[in-house]
Amino acid sequence: MARARASSSSTTTLAIFLLCMTLVGQSYGQLKKGFYDGRCSANVESVIFDIVLKAYQNDNTIVAALLRMQFHDCFVGGCDASILLDGSNAEKNAPSNGSVRGYELIDACKAKLEQVCPGLVSCADIIVIATRVAVALAKGNWYDVETGRRDGFFSTITEAEKNLPPPTISVSDAITLFNRKGLSSYDFVLLLGGGHTVGDIHCSKFLDRLYNYKNTGRPDPSMNSATLSSCQQRCPRSGSNNFVFADQTVGSEFKVDNGYYQAIAQGKGILEIDQRIASDSLTKDSVNKLAWTDNLFAYQFGYAMVKLGKVGVLTGSQGQVRLNCRRNN
Structure with a gap:
């Protein structure tokens, strides 16, 4: 798999921003x-x-x-x-x-x-x-x-x-699960996209969509035909240790951007839940906005990550500060 290096200029900018930004607030x-x-x-x-x-x-x-x-x-x-x-x-x-x-x-x-x-x-x-x-x-x-x-x-x-949540979870069940954590349906769409805009997915996680969707003996009809063909080459019916990119927009595979939403809007979702949020009435409008509105995902994903970071936190005298992250003090 390809490896990417951060440019020296962008790295320097981030480092300066980190050191100089005002943290109080x-x-x-x-x-x-x-x-x-x-x-x-x-x-x-x-x-x-x-x-x-x-x-x-x-x-x-x-x-x-x-x-x-x-x-x-x-x-x-x-x-x-x-x-x-x-x-x-x-x-x-x-x-x-x-x-x-x-x-x-x-x-x-x-x-x-x-x-x-x-x-x-x-x-x-x-x-x-x-x-x-x-x-x-x-x-x-x-x-x-x-x-x-x-x-x-x-x-x-x-x-x-x-x-x-398993990759086969329904959109409505996923939203219910997120709601229980204090997160909205829009947070769900943002966080799923953020997690799948980079990285890869093992063939075993979606093999059924390629060959035997819901025991029909056929592929998932909602999958883009070109994406289906490409995935079948990478993931034969007999099984494989291969991976495919979670984000099927070329050039977007290692970037935290809205390429994932553009891909699933075109039927290029890899996991079933990826494709379902692009068609389900509860989430499809959010997907389309994030796919085709410039900078919307870039600005709002961070807010969703901050909300995620508040789920069930221990503060004050609760819990502990581990001296070794792998074991309790």
Whole structure:
């Protein structure tokens, strides 16, 4: 798979913006922008930026990995870094989390921060900050993160499987699930698109759409014919270890942009839920607006990520600040 490097000019701009931006301002509950200001001798967000940048320059698929990690963490018991805990029954071992990666990157951020700010920065905040940096490096808009989360104690496979939506979920059921987390149907469309605008999907996750949709012995008729043919070449009926790009707009595969919406509006969705949001009456208008309105997704995705980052947070004296993200203190 191709690897991309951030240009030196865009990287410098982001770094300067990170160091110079004003972090004080509006706060929500006990989460706020600039929570660590004045509490650490180093700039916490700058430390994380440098580590994520290095990882991105080596492998730009880390963007998709971090987006998936934040979503999968926040949807299981809230944004409390429970997905990072090790253990035979921990949620990272759930089948639904088999594609989540990036744990070593979070470990690296935590190790560096423990050197400069011992016992201060939560693993939950590291996930959220690192994901924002990755989005910006992948040409997405920079959005302000709120920090002050604390880490949870519990992590189980059962909770992961109960809370994470399968790729075959209906649009109405997905919206209901998001509503339970305090997120709207529009947030659902934004977050699904943001997660699928970069990265790839294993053939096994959508093989039925290519050959035996709903046990008909035929492909899913809603799939674009050219996309169907291309996917069948990559994913033979007998099975394959291959992947295809989640975003089928050429040139958009590694960018956090609205190419995903343009693709699904043309029947090029890979997972069933991707294609369904483009045709379902509950979501199709949102998809069309995001596909064809300049900069709409760029501006609104960040707001959805901030809302996601508030789901089920622990703050104040709740939870803990783990010294090692993989185990409780």
